[in-house]
Every structure is written in C-alpha cells, then in structure tokens.
Amino acid sequence: MTTAPAGANGLERKLGLFPLTNIVIANMIGAGIFTTSGLLMQDLHDPVVMLALWLIGGLVALCGALSYGELGAAIPHAGGEYAFLSRLYHPVLGFLSGWVSFFVGFSAPIAASAIGFSEYLTRAFPGLLHPGLLPAATEAVVMKKLYAVLIIAAFTFLHTRGLEAGARVQNALTGLKILLIVGLVVAGFAVGKGSFAHLTAAGPFRFDFAGFKTMGLALMWIMFAYSGWNASAYVGSEVRDPSRNLPRSLLLGTAVVMLLYAALNFFYVYAIPPAEMEGVISVAGLAAGNLFGKSAETVLSLLISFALFSSLSAYLILGPRVYYSMARDGIFFRSIAYVDPKSSVPTRSILLQGGIAVVMVFFGTFEQLLTYMGFSLGIFPLLAVFGVFKLRRTGRSAVKLPGYPVASAIYILIGAAILVLAFLRAPVESLVAIATALAGIPVYFFFKRTARGQD
DSSP: OOOOOTTTTTTTTOBBBHHHHHHHHHHHHHHHHHHHHHHHHHHHHHHHHHHHHHHHHHHHHHHHHHHHHHHHHHHHHHHTHHHHHHHHOOOOHHHHHHHHIIIIIIIIIHHHHHHHHHHHHHHHHHGGOOOSOOOOOOOHHHHHHHHHHHHHHHHHHHHTOOHHHHHHHHHHHHHHHHHHHHHHHHHHHHOOOOGGGGOOOOOOOEEEEEHHHHHHHHHHHHHHHHTTTTTTGGGGBBBHHHHHHHHHHHHHHHHHHHHHHHHHHHHHHHHHHHHHTTSSOOHHHHHHHHOOOOOHHHHHHHHHHHHHHHHHHHHHHHHHHHHHHHTTTTSOOGGOOOOTTTOSHHHHHHHHHHHHOOOOOOOOOOOHHHHHHHHHTTTHHHHHHHHHHHHHHOOOOOSSSSTTTTHHHHHHHHHHHHHHHHHHHHHHHHHHHHHHHTHHHHHHHHHHHHHHHOO
C-alpha cells in the first residue's frame, strides 16, 4: 500500500479501493446475519416473505450506497453522517448523528459483536466457561463477559498501532468471513440433507395493517444487519482519490453483501423447517447441525466466533473517526482530536471507543441492544441521503452517479416507512432511541459555550 502525504489534519490518504471495500463488507457482515433470521421467522412465519424482505433490505441499502457515494465524493472528510449533515444543514445535526453513533452506531455493535464472539466461542468449547476460579453459579456469566472484554481490548490495541496494520488484519478477517459463508452455502446445497419444500411450509401471514407493522419491524432488523453499507464514508479523510474510490467501494461492498445474505438465508430455509427456525438466535449453528451433524455445529460455532472479529475490528476503525472529527470542530472533548505522530491515527478516540464498548458488555445483553440499535441507526442516514438533492441543486456534486433521483427517493420513502411502522410495533424501544438523540442537544450547546469561552 503506497503512502500519501499526511493532510493538515494529521490523517494520511492511504486507503485504496480494495481495503475500502473490505471495510464496507466487514462492517455489514456481523452478528445480524447470523442471529436475526430465526427471530424474523418467529413473527413472519413465512420463509418466502422473509426472503423477500431480505431482498428489499438489500435494494434499500444499495440505493443508500449510491447516494452516499455522491456525498462522499463531494465531502471526502472523516466522520460519515457527521461530516455530511454538518456541512449540508447545521452543525447541531452533525453533532447529534455523532452523538448517536457514539452510543449506538459503534459502541453498541462492538459490544454486541464481542458478546456474540463469546457466545459462539463458549458454544464450541464449553469448558472455557468453568476454569474453576469462581463459584459455578456465576462463573459462566463472568467468563463470557471476560472473553468479550479481552477481545475488545486486543483489537483496540491493534488499531492504535496504525491504520496499515489494522487494514491488513481487516483484509484477512474479511476474506476468511466471505470464505466461511460461501463454503457453508456451497457445502449445504451440495451434500447437506435439507429440503426446498421448506419454502412452501409457511404459517399464516396476513397482508393487513398489523402485517405491515410486522414487516416494518422486520425490515428495521434487516436494515440493522445491512448497516455498514455507508462504512467507507467514515474514513473519507484517509481515502486515496475519494471521488473515484469512495463510490466504488460503497456500491461494490453492498452488492457483494446483498448476494451473500440472499445465499445464506436460502441456506437457512433449506436446512431448517420454518417452525423449527422460529425464535432461534444461533440459526447458523442449527442449520449446520441439521445438515451435517452435531460436530459440524461445533466447528461452525468456532468459525462464526472468529468471523465476528472482522465486524468488531471494522467498527473500531470507523467509529473513532467520527469523534475525532467532532473534537476537531470543537464540539467534543478537544483531547480526542489528538493524532499520534508515529501511527498517524486518533489513538485517544480509539481508546475511548473501546472503553465505552467494554462498559456496554458489562451492562447489556445482545438481545437488549438489537431493537434499540435498529431504530437509532435509521434516523440520520435519511437526512444525509436527502442532502444529495441539495448537492445537485447547488452544483456541488463532485461526481454524478446513476440512479438520481430515483435511488435517493426510494431510500428516503422506504426508510421513513420502516421507522413509522417500527415505532407503531415497538414504541418503547423507539422512544428510547429518539430520547438518546434528543439528549445530545444540550450537550452540543455545552460544548459550543465551552469552545467560545476558550477563544
């Protein structure tokens, strides 16, 4: 990887198309695809409806990637939505997107990925839960959390060493994750003892208002699994030739993941009767056990635990760049803007991200984080995509991608409908997500007053 000169902000434009695309893929393929399908089937009861919603979710993400490609080329700065909303609308909107990202967009998924790693690892090696150091009643819970914390600490340390080292590990982990999914699907259909008759073994699903609310909540969960389609926009300040590489990485990464998700969900349906799939979180393990036997379930659990490394690593690359950008603009702790002169990465921001994720591991479970994350992550990308219309109207587009204005309009309309339907189906979790965003408003004005007092 060639090294571009460091910019005025201390970050270097090192990332080309391949590592950028890997960041997108790694950020998307995480705990969501390995856990949500069984939960979706519990409400939908119909595998065809579930598969159709996964396809719709992929198309929505692709429309978002087209829009973000144009935004990222025009505003090639670190921070993603924070950079876009601050420059297109008002700094307070950018701050609120960063505020939500701090708790929901990155810290919570890092914690969820670490918890998922721990669950799958101890499923493969149950003896790790009982080293005999604590009373048996509490030892399993403590050891799961300990393994999750250790893996967060390890990757936090890795990414403070420099972007190139982190990117090399990221590339390897992403490659292994793709091979795992492709190998699992190919082996499942080639030698597994499943049945396509499961596609027609559907329970009742009614396309009335209640059914649409159920589909809205299901799509919100699916969009959480697709979250990360905008990932490379968060490292815009470190991208070589951003007007070319940013849009391509977003579109290529999203398209690859869309195909992988479709194949993996067909694999689940082929392996598991719908009634058996309902409510099962470790759906990939169940599918492998049904097709290949219990020993395969153990092996797959271990492989998935390592696959979750890739998502955790990607979040630790992207999230700190948001807080770094906020700190540089004077609306976050100024010390967080520090860039280590040796590694050329925002080390303090990375350490803060890892620390918050560790706290979430201790105080939350994977199931408690999902709905809250899904709603929260759907709000600010809608505003950012709407900004494409403003870019075109003001003549500020650096590159004009195909699909305008249809792709942006589709993303906005379907994304807004998902939020409304999900709110009607799960109002408590949705209100908590809204409250989290609104709580950032007084914090923003506190930092603004502090910055004025220091001038």
